[in-house]
Amino acid sequence: MKLSSYDILGSKEKSIAIIEETENPKEIGEKIMKEHKNIKSVLMKLSERKGVERKREYKFILGDPDTEVIHKESYCRFRLDPQKLYFSGREGTERLRIAEMVHPKETVLVMFSGVGPFSILIAKKQREVDKIPSIEINPEAVEYMKDNKKINKVQDKVIPILGDVKEKCQEWFGKCDRIVMPLPHDATSYLELAYKCLKPRGGIIHLYIIEKENEAEKAVEELMEDFQEKIKRKLTYKTRKVLPYSPRTYKYCVDIHISEGKLN
Ligand SMILES: C[S@@+](CC[C@H](N)C(=O)[O-])C[C@H]1O[C@@H](n2cnc3c(N)ncnc32)[C@H](O)[C@@H]1O
Known part of the structure; x- marks a missing residue:
């Protein structure tokens, strides 16, 4: 066998x-x-x-x-039952990459936050982060996230929010420095909402997408041109391969930096 x-x-x-x-x-x-x-x-x-x-x-x-298990990853413990929600143990390296980029005093909005792996790791790695509102639509995942913030002693930083990102992110309009969007099959449709959550001076959006390897560069270029046209702001971006998804298709993260200046 x-x-x-x-x-x-x-x-x-x-x-x-x-x-x-x-x-x-x-x-x-x-x-x-x-x-x-x-x-x-x-x-x-x-x-x-x-x-x-x-x-x-x-x-x-x-x-x-x-x-139900307690999954250990990069100094954190996540209680979860994979039968009730999404969780992938393969994404720990990517979560760590994001957490290591966060600066003191940032407000980091984690959309589609699941049981809280991005949120909790960020709170653990960057002790001086301001707050991490974390929006998730699956009630069972949110209950685990509440539990996980206690287990990891980050109660004062992670704010679990149950609901649809489309509605719940509205109270964060104009208040965030960084947005994490780990919903690769559909995150692009929330991109303008994410932009609205950034502070007026701009910030960073980590957008996850799934693309064929030979089409990714062009697809991202078109997506960014279209996005820039809509928001009329200066932006730069860098695309990184995160994990294989299916044959010749990968999950990518596009790190988008939106600066203060308006486009003419
Ligand atoms: C790919 S999973 C990522 C979960 C978590 N960030 C992780 O890395 O383990 C996407 C999550 O987004 C949630 N979700 C999907 N659409 C949503 C929406 N419109 N509003 C809030 N959460 C949503 C799903 O329930 C799921 O838990």
């Missing part, structure tokens, strides 16, 4: 394995659990991520039916 790749979420005390769809999941699950004593449950992916909440369907294969 060949073991294909699988994801592990959790800690050395309790983890779960998430395997790809296969015909002999029980056999594979048993092998994984035998090799890793901390893996207490095995789930099998049954679908792609879908719907507004970007959840996946799983089949429970074996072990403990309670699939």
